[in-house]
Amino acid sequence: MRRRGFTLIEVLTVISIIGILVALGAYVYTAALTRSRDSQRISDLQFIRNGLEQFYLDNRSYPTFQSSSANLPEAKWQLEGGYNCQDPAKKYLAPKYLPSLPNDPSRPFVLTTGGGCSADYFGQYLYYGLPDSASKMSFYLLARMERVQNVNYTSDVGAGLSSYGSLPNFCDATQFGANPTGCSQNYFVTSAKNN
Secondary structure, three states: OOOOOOOHHHHHHHHHHHHHHHHHHHHHHHHHHHEEEEEEHHHHHHHHHHHHHHEEEEOOOOOHHHHHOOOOEEEEHHEOOOOOOOOOOOOOOEOOOOOOOEEEEOOOOOOOOOOOOOOOOOOEEEEEEEEOOOOOEEEEEOOOOOHHOOOOOHHHHHHHHHHOHHHHOOHHHHHHHHHHHHHHEEEEOOOOOOO
């Protein structure tokens, strides 16, 4: 009895099917990771926001935005004590109201080496404490999302943040779709009093 092997066409067909399945699996896995990171960012900002609201209940204001020569807007530096160049008289959110501030899942906060007071704000969680029209304090927390479905529009930010002055490159969904690499932040939450 003669044995029959696989033909070249059959082998190539099986390899092609396996390749297609691997490519689909990789795409689904990558999309799931991206969704997961964006969900983590939204959850982190809500966590920080809740801590800020507790801070407000005790102090009748939100933590003031600490200006320095470097003007670091990173939430971890603005709201968590113990870093260089911070005002020792300022009240910080962490560790009293939160154990520590979360980091972006893709870009952890790191001060530059040499003991200086500067860091890269691209993709970081940012905090801006701003006075509103009623002379109370309000705030904005910013992040950089990876999916266009999670991006705020620039018109949603309003005049409060844009009037602050030197800001990172905040992009809306249209700009993010055209050139996502130029957007340092594209999502925000603000105080409950502003919503």
